[in-house]
Structure formats: C-alpha cells, structure tokens
Amino acid sequence: MHHFARRRWINATISVALVALVALWVRFVESSLGRSAYHTGWLLLAMLVALASYSLRKRLPVLPLGRSAIWLQAHLYIAFASVGIFLLHIQFRWPNGILESILACVFAATIISGLVGLYWTRTIPKKLAKVGEEVLYEEIPRLRVILRDRAQNMVLATVRTSGEATLGEYYEQRLRSYFARPRGWRYRLRPSSDVRKALMADLTEATRYFSDTERKSAEQLFSLVRRRDDLDYHDALQWRLKTWLFVHVALTYPLLLLALAHGWLAHLFAGGLS
Amino acid sequence: MEVAVKRPQRWDQPFSPEMREVDVDHLLRMDPFSQIDAKLFPAGQSLRDLLRNDTRIIEYRPGDLVVREGDYGSSAFLILSGQVRVVLAGLSSESLGREPRQQSSWWNALWQLARNPRLPEVRRDKSPAVVSLDVGQQSEEEDCLTAVRNTLEGPRVFVQDVPLLIEGTENDTLGPGQLFGEYAALTRSQRPATVLAESDAVLVEIRWQGLRDLMRRTPALREHIEELYRQNSLRVHLRETPLLASLTSKQLDAVAEATLFESHGEFDWQDEYEQAIKGRRGDAVGREPLIVEEGQPSDGVLLVRSGFVRVSQRFGGGHRTIAYLGKGRAFGVAESVESYRSQQVVNQELSLRALGYVDLLRIPQEALETLVFPHLSQQEIDRWEADRLYKFGHCKCDSKLPESPCESKTNDTLKQGTLEFLVERRLINGQKAMAIDLDRCTRCDDCVRACAATHDNNPRFVRQGPRSGPIQITQACMHCVDPVCMIGCPTGAIGRDAATGVVRINDQTCIGCATCANSCPYDNIRMVEIRDRRGSVMIDQSTRQPIEKATKCDMCLDLPTGPACLAACPHDALVRIDLGNLGELSGWLDR
Numbered sequence: 038m039h040h041f042a043r044r045r046w047i048n049a050t051i052s053v054a055l056v057a058l059v060a061l062w063v064r065f066v067e068s069s070l071g072r073s074a075y076h077t078g079w080l081l082l083a084m085l086v087a088l089a090s091y092s093l094r095k096r097l098p099v100l101p102l103g104r105s106a107i108w109l110q111a112h113l114y115i116a117f118a119s120v121g122i123f124l125l126h127i128q129f130r131w132p133n134g135i136l137e138s139i140l141a142c143v144f145a146a147t148i149i150s151g152l153v154g155l156y157w158t159r160t161i162p163k164k165l166a167k168v169g170e171e172v173l174y175e176e177i178p179r180l181r182v183i184l185r186d187r188a189q190n191m192v193l194a195t196v197r198t199s200g201e202a203t204l205g206e207y208y209e210q211r212l213r214s215y216f217a218r219p220r221g222w223r224y225r226l227r228p229s230s231d232v233r234k235a236l237m238a239d240l241t242e243a244t245r246y247f248s249d250t251e252r253k254s255a256e257q258l259f260s261l262v263r264r265r266d267d268l269d270y271h272d273a274l275q276w277r278l279k280t281w282l283f284v285h286v287a288l289t290y291p292l293l294l295l296a297l298a299h300g301w302l303a304h305l306f307a308g309g310l311s
Numbered sequence: 312m313e314v315a316v317k318r319p320q321r322w323d324q325p326f327s328p329e330m331r332e333v334d335v336d337h338l339l340r341m342d343p344f345s346q347i348d349a350k351l352f353p354a355g356q357s358l359r360d361l362l363r364n365d366t367r368i369i370e371y372r373p374g375d376l377v378v379r380e381g382d383y384g385s386s387a388f389l390i391l392s393g394q395v396r397v398v399l400a401g402l403s404s405e406s407l408g409r410e411p412r413q414q415s416s417w418w419n420a421l422w423q424l425a426r427n428p429r430l431p432e433v434r435r436d437k438s439p440a441v442v443s444l445d446v447g448q449q450s451e452e453e454d455c456l457t458a459v460r461n462t463l464e465g466p467r468v469f470v471q472d473v474p475l476l477i478e479g480t481e482n483d484t485l486g487p488g489q490l491f492g493e494y495a496a497l498t499r500s501q502r503p504a505t506v507l508a509e510s511d512a513v514l515v516e517i518r519w520q521g522l523r524d525l526m527r528r529t530p531a532l533r534e535h536i537e538e539l540y541r542q543n544s545l546r547v548h549l550r551e552t553p554l555l556a557s558l559t560s561k562q563l564d565a566v567a568e569a570t571l572f573e574s575h576g577e578f579d580w581q582d583e584y585e586q587a588i589k590g591r592r593g594d595a596v597g598r599e600p601l602i603v604e605e606g607q608p609s610d611g612v613l614l615v616r617s618g619f620v621r622v623s624q625r626f627g628g629g630h631r632t633i634a635y636l637g638k639g640r641a642f643g644v645a646e647s648v649e650s651y652r653s654q655q656v657v658n659q660e661l662s663l664r665a666l667g668y669v670d671l672l673r674i675p676q677e678a679l680e681t682l683v684f685p686h687l688s689q690q691e692i693d694r695w696e697a698d699r700l701y702k703f704g705h706c707k708c709d710s711k712l713p714e715s716p717c718e719s720k721t722n723d724t725l726k727q728g729t730l731e732f733l734v735e736r737r738l739i740n741g742q743k744a745m746a747i748d749l750d751r752c753t754r755c756d757d758c759v760r761a762c763a764a765t766h767d768n769n770p771r772f773v774r775q776g777p778r779s780g781p782i783q784i785t786q787a788c789m790h791c792v793d794p795v796c797m798i799g800c801p802t803g804a805i806g807r808d809a810a811t812g813v814v815r816i817n818d819q820t821c822i823g824c825a826t827c828a829n830s831c832p833y834d835n836i837r838m839v840e841i842r843d844r845r846g847s848v849m850i851d852q853s854t855r856q857p858i859e860k861a862t863k864c865d866m867c868l869d870l871p872t873g874p875a876c877l878a879a880c881p882h883d884a885l886v887r888i889d890l891g892n893l894g895e896l897s898g899w900l901d902r
Contacts, residue, residue: 095757162749
C-alpha cells in the first residue's frame with residue numbers, strides 16, 4: 038500500500054474510533070441520567086480551537102511546530118470527527134434556539150466549505166498541471182497585457198507589410214476584445230474552452246479570405262488565442278483555490294465566537310431559566 | 312529614501328585580521344613565495360596584498376587537528392615548519408570531533424519573527440552566516456577521539472590518542488615546503504583525509520581565492536598544484552573504487568602507474584548548456600563530446616573523477632538516455648571482465664558522452680588483465696560480469712554493487728522523459744533541489760511566504776522553473792555536487808558549510824559583484840538591493856548606484872524547523888531532493 042493510502046486508512050480509523058468512543062461515553066452518561074451535552078460541547082469547542090490553530094501555525098513558519106502537511110492531516114480528520122461529535126452534541130436534532138440555530142448553520146457552512154475545498158485542492162492541481170505553462174497568479178494580469186500587445190503589434194505589422202486589411206478587420210471585430218479584457222464571472226465560476234473553440238473555428242473559417250502573409254500571421258494568432266485561454270484557465274482555477282480558503286478561514290472566526298457565546302450561555306443557564 | 316555608503320571591497324574582511332606586515336615579509340622570504348615574480352600581479356592586487364588578506368599563519372601542537380576527513384574545505388595548507396600526519400582513517404566526522412550544527416532556539420526564532428521589518432532586505436548589524444572553514448568545534452559523542460584545548464587563537468581540537476587513530480590506517484608524513492588540502496579546495500568537495508600535527512608545526516593556510524590567484528599568475532605553482540591534485544585525487548579515487556577494493560597498497564600503486572587521465576568537454580559549459588535548453592529536444596545529445604561509442608571495442612574501465620557523463624543507446628533516429636554517472640561511478644566493468652574471460656574483443660553496447668566538463672580515469676584493459684582481475688576471486692569475477700547493465704534500456708541485474716548505475720536508471724515510476732529532462736537540463740547536479748509535484752500543489756504560496764518570513768522578507772526562490780510532466784524543478788539553489796558559483800567569488804563569501812556541504816553566502820563579506828549569480832547555470836542566485844535599518848536603500852557614495860548583495864536558498868540551516876519551504880507545504884507537494892539519485896525521486900513520486 039502506498040504511503041498516502043496507508044496514511045488515509047490509519048487517520049480515518051482513528052477518527053471513526055474516536056467518534057465511536059465518544060458515542061459510547063454519551064450513551065453511558067445518558068443512561069446514568071447525566072447530561073452528556075456539556076462533555077460533548079467542551080470536546081467540540083476544543084476541537085474547534087485545534088482546527089483554528091492551524092491558521093496560527095501557518096503564520097509562524099520559524100517555529101518548529103511540525104510540518105504543515107501533518108497539521109493539515111490532523112485538521113482534516115479532526116474536522117471529520119467533529120461532525121460526529123456535533124451530531125452527538127445536538128442528539129441528531131436540529132436546535133431550536135436562535136443562537137443555536139445560527140451556530141449550527143455556521144458550523145455546517147464551515148464544514149461544507151472545508152469539504153468543497155478538500156475536493157478542489159485534490160482535483161484542481163491535476164487540471165492545472167495538464168496545462169502546458171505554469172504561471173504565478175500575481176503574474177497573470179501582466180502576461181495578459183504582453184499577449185495582447187503581441188497580438189496587436191503582429192496584426193498591425195501584417196497590415197503594414199501586406200497592405201491588406203482583412204486580418205486587421207477580423208482582429209478588430211472578433212479578437213480585440215478577447216485579448217483586451219479579462220474573462221467575466223461566468224468563466225471564473227465555470228471555466229470552459231467554448232470561447233476558444235469558437236474563436237479558433239471562426240479564425241479557421243476566415244483564413245479563406247486571407248492572403249499568404251496574413252495566413253502566416255493567423256498561425257501565430259491561433260497560438261496566442263490558445264495561450265490566452267490557458268492563462269484564463271489558470272486565473273479561474275487559481276482564483277477558486279484562493280477564494281475558498283478565504284471563505285473557509287473567514288467562517289472560522291464567527292464560528293469560534295458563537296461557540297464561545299453558546300458555551301457561556303449554556304453554563305450561565307445550567308440550572309434552567311427561573 | 313536612500314543612504315550613501317562605501318561600496319564593499321574584496322579585502323574588507325581579510326582571512327585573518329592578525330596577519331601582520333612582518334608575517335607577510337616572512338612568507339615572502341620563504342619558498343614557494345620567494346620564487347614568485349611579484350611583477351606578475353597587478354598593482355591593486357599585489358602578491359603582498361594577497362598574502363596579507365588571503366592567508367593566515369597557524370601554529371599547531373602535536374596531535375592538533377588541522378583538517379577533518381569528510382569536512383567540506385576551501386583552503387590549502389603549506390607547511391612552514393614541523394611535520395603533519397595525513398591519515399586515511401575512514402572515520403566519521405563526528406568521531407573526529409565534528410559537533411552537530413547548533414540551531415536557533417525557539418526564543419531566538421520568535422525574536423527573529425518579531426523583529427522582521429516590513430520592508431524587504433533590511434540589513435541590521437547581525438552576526439554573519441559564517442561559512443565555517445576551521446575545525447574548532449567539538450562533538451560530545453562518547454566514542455569521540457578528540458578533545459578541545461584553549462589557545463590564544465581560540466579553541467583547538469586535538470586527537471587524544473594518536474596511536475589509536477592511526478592504528479591499521481594508511482598514513483603518511485608531510486614536512487616543510489609541502490602543500491596539502493588542495494584537493495578539497497580545487498574540487499569544492501570534502502576533505503579526503505584527516506591531517507593532524509605530528510610535531511610542533513607552523514602552517515600557512517591559503518583560502519581558495521588566494522590560491523586561485525596565485526595559480527593564475529604563477530604557471531610553475533599552478534603546474535605543481537595540479538600535479539599534486541592529480542596524484543592525490545588518483546590515489547583517493549582508486550582507493551574508493553569497489554572493483555579495486557581487494558587490492559593491496561602495492562597493487563594499487565601499480566594500477567595507479569598504469570592509469571590514464573582524460574578530460575572531455577568544455578570547462579566553461581554554460582553557453583553549451585544554454586544552447587541545449589533552447590534547442591530542439593534530443594539535439595543536445597549529438598553535440599555532447601563523445602567518450603565511448605556504441606559498437607566500438609571496449610578498452611578498459613572508465614572512472615568518473617568529476618562531472619557527469621550520459622550513458623545512451625541509439626534508438627530510432629536519436630539516442631535514448633539509459634543512465635547518467637557522476638563522481639565515483641565506473642563504466643565498462645562488465646565488458647572488461649567478459650573480454651578477460653573470453654579472451655576476445657568485446658564491443659560496447661552503449662555510448663558515453665560528457666555532460667559539461669568531465670574528468671575521467673581510464674584503467675586500460677591490459678592493466679586490468681594483469682594487475683586487477685588475477686587478484687579477484689571467481690565469485691567476484693562472476694558478480695562483476697553479471698552486472699551487465701542497461702541492455703535495451705533495462706537493467707538486467709538487481710545488483711547492489713556500489714558501481715552499479717541501476718539507481719540512476721529509469722524505472723516504471725520515473726518515465727523515460729523525466730530522465731531525459733533531468734540529464735538534458737543538467738539538473739542531476741542538484742543535491743538538494745526543490746521539486747514540486749504540480750499534481751498536488753495548490754499554488755497556495757505558503758512555501759514562498761515561509762521563505763520570505765525567514766529571509767529578510769524576500770523569498771530566496773521563485774516558484775517557477777523547468778518541468779517534466781507534473782514535476783517542477785523550482786528556481787531554488789540546488790546545492791550542486793559541483794557548485795560552479797563558488798569558483799569566481801573574489802572574497803570567499805560563497806562557500807560550503809563545512810559539515811553539511813550546503814552552499815551559503817556570507818552577507819558580511821559579499822561585495823555584490825554578481826560573479827556567482829552570473830556563474831550559476833540555473834539562474835538560482837539573485838542580486839538584491841539592500842536597505843539600512845531605517846529602510847533606506849543603500850547606494851554607493853561614489854557611483855550613486857544601489858549596493859547589491861547576492862542571495863540564495865541556504866536550506867534554513869540555522870532554523871530549528873529545517874527548510875521552511877518544506878515545513879510549510881500543506882499538501883506534501885514539495886521536497887528537497889538529490890536529483891543525482893533517481894531512486895529517491897521515483898520513491899517520492901510513488902508515495
């Protein structure tokens with residue numbers, strides 16, 4: 038068995054075992070007429086603190102706090118286990134208080150964002166690796182400008198040398214806006230090669246009207262259109278990877294605050310409302 | 312904001328501040344310096360200047376350790392008086408007193424984090440990252456053979472029981488006028504032997520920069536040192552060759568007599584390398600100097616002394632790389648053994664080409680048949696012959712012989728294309744290359760941020776670089792087997808850490824000449840403009856140009872975390888790896 042597969046099995050087994058042990062404990066406490074909610078609540082709060090501390094670890098790279106990869110593994114499996122503990126804590130019933138409902142919603146949103154992020158971090162890198170060129174996210178706007186200038190200058194040079202305007206007009210009508218502007222939100226949310234395919238097909242069709250000089254330039258335009266599409270693809274997927282993390286981390290703070298408030302109130306009214 | 316300062320110069324920080332004019336006069340009266348024509352040196356870098364700034368005189372007492380086997384060194388020693396003993400003990404550096412590297416404490420690490428300025432490349436008056444050259448450290452290991460005594464010049468390591476150290480070892484005594492230590496200085500590698508003072512001895516230590524200039528301007532000295540290097544390296548190399556392991560010292564001397572030196576390729580291989588990476592894939596092989604051609608009769612065994620060679624086989628219209636061999640590896644053993652047994656001429660099945668500049672040793676077939684093979688047991692002969700490698704691109708043996716290039720051949724995990732990529736781009740030179748698995752990397756840049764946080768707010772690498780499939784070899788210093796960046800440094804600011812071999816830059820002695828950055832074929836050293844503690848950019852008071860310093864990855868040698876990039880990667884996508892060992896790379900990919 039490969040290292041990652043073995044690691045997955047071991048970590049999953051430990052998580053399931055932890056949840057099972059807590060379930061048995063809850064059953065024992067409940068059968069002894071105790072209130073397990075305090076125990077599971079504190080455990081859940083400790084787990085949330087442990088999960089949030091990963092963010093702190095990332096900010097302290099100079100300290101020997103263990104490898105980030107180990108922290109991430111712990112983060113993932115503690116999060117999985119926390120779902121089980123959460124269900125035991127709410128006793129498989131949706132809470133009825135306002136604060137508790139909001140807290141449950143934020144918890145669910147954080148877990149869902151984490152799951153979505155996990156899926157994306159495991160699938161998007163492979164998609165990006167298949168694109169020929171590796172680009173840094175911060176470099177993308179600059180590279181876009183370079184591609185736009187190259188396309189524009191090449192078309193202008195062709196018009197000047199050949200004295201024919203067909204390619205120039207085609208560029209103005211179909212390609213100028215493609216090179217000049219970033220892709221819209223629709224593409225960012227759901228990147229596809231539709232526009233590239235359509236442009237390539239259009240350009241192929243238009244070559245019948247081009248002179249020999251223009252055809253040579255059109256060959257380069259094909260390549261530039263493809264490179265621009267690759268760049269946009271990188272932009273969309275890298276943006277997605279960065280944005281989900283932002284959302285996931287942003288949800289952590291209200292979750293922790295609400296959990297603390299809930300714990301405080303739970304203890305404050307431990308004896309019941311009089 | 313700018314602040315004008317004096318641009319650092321080559322000898323602002325001499326090798327030893329204690330060198331006096333009277334010491335220089337003394338040296339100039341002694342051989343070989345008395346025979347050097349001082350007029351051959353330019354006015355700004357006279358022989359006197361060179362001796363004053365690039366040498367130091369050290370006095371040793373009997374038993375004192377001069378150099379330690381296994382340490383990286385970049386200086387040579389000339390014996391002025393007394394005697395030293397050269398010992399080939401094969402002991403670990405730790406048992407010879409090498410102390411494990413002291414890493415920064417938690418408190419210091421936190422303090423550094425808190426003090427990190429917001430602006431990049433701010434220089435405070437911090438102690439330099441010293442490139443250690445001496446042996447003034449002491450291990451606390453129980454079986455350690457050394458101890459420390461205090462002298463006026465600082466702590467000095469000495470061997471407590473010299474007879475125990477030299478018992479059963481090959482050793483030799485050197486006297487006044489003799490030079491040693493040139494091997495490690497010239498090859499930028501580890502010291503092959505331990506040297507200790509036999510009697511009260513006075514030595515002059517010459518750092519690499521001084522030795523280089525002396526050799527450049529004094530042909531007779533250069534020839535003498537090169538001859539010494541050839542002799543010493545030959546002895547070291549033959550002794551470490553497994554095929555010759557069972558020979559006695561006398562038999563080994565006879566083999567050394569018969570051994571031929573060969574050099575292939577250009578010393579300055581950077582241009583050729585740049586052409587190779589820009590050209591069409593596969594074309595580079597044809598341009599590489601041919602050493603052995605497939606189909607030609609085998610003529611002895613070739614030992615790689617320095618550099619790398621490509622082992623290839625014709626395939627279609629091109630050449631398929633089967634393996635690459637680096638320092639210490641042998642080529643043609645099985646063919647030689649077969650020829651010896653069958654008493655017939657055996658043709659080579661593979662070609663051998665130089666990757667850059669390569670130094671080889673050739674033990675001719677005749678010498679092998681008379682001096683080596685008759686002394687091997689039948690079992691050893693069988694074993695060597697069975698080790699016929701790379702037939703049709705597949706290793707036929709599962710040999711664990713140290714000379715077997717099996718570990719540097721391709722396998723199922725590592726695709727042929729990756730092997731070709733590593734060889735064509737000469738990435739095999741990297742001992743601690745940063746490889747990123749792009750199939751796992753989420754481009755989160757945690758590695759970049761961690762590097763910046765630990766290095767003056769400016770990352771010491773760029774998360775880009777050549778790639779083959781999902782493997783990207785990032786533009787971070789690879790701490791090469793042969794760090795050519797070190798050759799031209801005028802001050803010795805760039806050098807290997809004595810214990811780990813990590814190539815580091817001493818910021819205090821770097822004068823910003825960019826020689827190292829221009830020499831690095833992989834473009835992994837960057838020049839940066841520096842700022843003073845208030846954040847003002849430092850400029851040269853005479854030229855008004857910014858003061859620059861060379862920066863590169865130092866493997867976070869002083870940090871308790873190890874390389875921060877590696878520790879910061881959440882997805883196990885990044886590794887620091889020896890690309891000379893394909894087994895390690897395929898093992899990492901096959902996780």
